Amino acid sequence: MILRFLKLEWKQFFRSASLGKSIALKIFMGFFAIWILLGLLSLGAGAYFLLKKEYPEKDPFILANKFIIFLLITDLIVRYLMQKIPVMDIKPMLLLPIKKRKLVNYLLIKSVFSFFNAGALILYIPFAFVLIAKGYNVTGVLSWTLFILILTLCFNFINFLINKSNIAFGVLIVFLAVLWLSFKYKLFDITGFFGNLLYSVYENPALLIISFVLLAVLYYLNFKQLSSIIYLDGAIKEKEEEAKTSNLSFVDKIGDVAPFIKNDMRLIWRNKRTKTVFLMSFFFLLFGLFFFTAKTYKDSELWQLYGCIFMTGGFAMNYGQFVPAWDSEHYRMLMTQNLSYRKFLDSKLFLMSVMTAVLFVLSTPYLYFGLDKYLLIVAGFFFNLGFTPLVMLYMGAFNKKRIDLNASGFGNTQGTSAAQFIVMIPVLIIPMLVYFIVNKYLGFNIAVLAIAIIGIISFLLKNPIMNIIEKKYQKNKYITIHGFKQQD
Structure with a gap:
């Protein structure tokens, strides 16, 4: 069924009236994406050596765990601003004998193969290879890498849950600012706390199970949310909202x-x-x-x-x-x-x-x-x-x-x-x-x-x-x- 959905979307793209514009735009965005991925690749491959050069007396891997929290929160903010909710032209499907759960599962699985998740692979896997080459425990590094990648997928599904919330966006911005200020001026050791949590996965690979449980919970929550709105009457009826007025009389001056x-x-x-x-x-x-x-x-x-x-x-x-x-x-x-x-x-x-x-x-x-x-x-x-x-x-x-x-x-x-x-x-x-x-x-x-x-x-x-x-x-x-x- 998933292959059939992919074929339908492929046909929809190539039969579009704006095919020429779509291809040109995708080519342009493709070059831009390649440029970003190359930057992430160089960062992942060189992060260990950069940290070793800047902080020669400290373990680069321990430092990386402290800094990764910045990358993760920034990743979630960028997802909130740029990542689109997985969609397809679903109205015609609702008239066909296709189980709703198959549609929902397809949308969620489709979101996994996004540019943001590919960026995480390009960034963290080269870093893991460098760690192994430098003599770090192979099992611990592989467990740590898998934990980070699954955490990235968790952020993928968290984004879909909070995407329409301006409050959530504000909280993320404030949290990122607090992280930076605490690290810059040594107000309190938040980065050290998160760094120890991530490093504990390297020391105890059994903790990897936590990431799988979290991913399953978030997938289920997204499944329930999408399932609750995929109905034919919900898809065709117009959204009704109460008109809100604002007192802007001060502008009259x-x-x-x-x-x-x-x-x-x-x-x-x-x-x-x-x-x-x-x-x-x-x-x-x-x-x-x-x-x-x-x-x-x-x-x-x-x-x-x-x-x-x-x-x-x-x-x-x-x-x-x-x-x-x-x-x-x-x-x-x-x-x-x-x-x-x-x-x-x-x-x-x-x-x-x-x-x-x-x-x-x-x-x-x-x-x-x-x-x-x-x-x-x-x-x-x-x-x-x-x-x-x-x-x-x-x-x-x-x-x-x-x-x-x-x-x-x-x-x-x-x-x-x-x-x-x-x-x-x-x-x-x-x-x-x-x-x-x-x-x-x-x-x-x-x-x-x-x-x-x-x-x-x-x-x-x-x-x-x-x-x-x-x-x-x-x-x-x-x-x-x-x-x-x-x-x-």
Whole structure:
């Protein structure tokens, strides 16, 4: 039966009307996946030697067990953001004499063969070979490796249970931050606790049975959850939700653009994809911890600037690159109303500017790392306040692909076109290029000031630039409407 399901999905893919686009996209994603897997392979094969070099007086395997908890929690966070729930076109199957449990088992087994689980194999198996070559107990290493791989599968099924919970996502982020702070500043030995638990599997392979029991429990919970929703009436009836209203009267003080801003705020919070973009903006604030502390980047102000651009511009870049496609489902209706196109665009600009300012305020604790680091954040803030939103809005005039607002915001290429890649070039390359040239000849302070001035000038010229952008949208109006009618 599983082979029959696979054949049906194979036929569905090759008989799709968008076959050419699907193949091209999969080829591109395939190269990207290979690049990531090669990175994981090099990390797995070289982790032992890297740890031995950095901490010559300590056992690399014991240290690895402490660090693996970071990899596992990060893996779960990335799964939450990017891994899709296993699905297939199930409605036709419900009309056929196929047992429901076979459908559910197929979906769950299919999820095991995902890129994330393959990444775990590529990462941990080479590390295990190195351990065996270095004289570690073969039985213990094999048991430890199998335990980690089964734990990865457990996270695969945990993700499906918590995937729709924003609370669970927040807990994971906080837990990861606590782990890092406890390790960095030696507040309490959480990493040592988890490291000892993992190392105990190496010393006592019988503990491997715990991972099998946990995997069986999680598989059963997922089986029960999916079985409870796979019914014909549940598949065809429309989801009914009580409409929730929010008191956004405080926005009225802004002026004529307030109604558009209210609609944008409701759209962001009520839809999964826009909400993901909003929440991920705060995740980019953590980039500073990486770029300011990692040995590879902490002495490179150029790469630190790269991280600072994301810290304050995360929302402007991720939200702005899909304007006006966020409104694609009701874009035709908007264009038939007696509404000002300029105010429609101004509302987007206002949201991006406000969120940039909010993220800048939240980045204030980075003063801890020194004034020079904070000046990079300040430069990135002014650049993202003036330059980035205008570039995003201009390139938005070329967006012609509709967006499914209820789809996941990660690992989802629906609605993506070349414009989303092109628009990132000036936003990321220009500040780094300006910094490199000016810093080389005039020094750090002038380089930071030059980047900030680009943003300030862009902000001061906002009105004439917005006039040009509005004309571009008006010119492409009917092309955009036609594009939003099409289904990917």
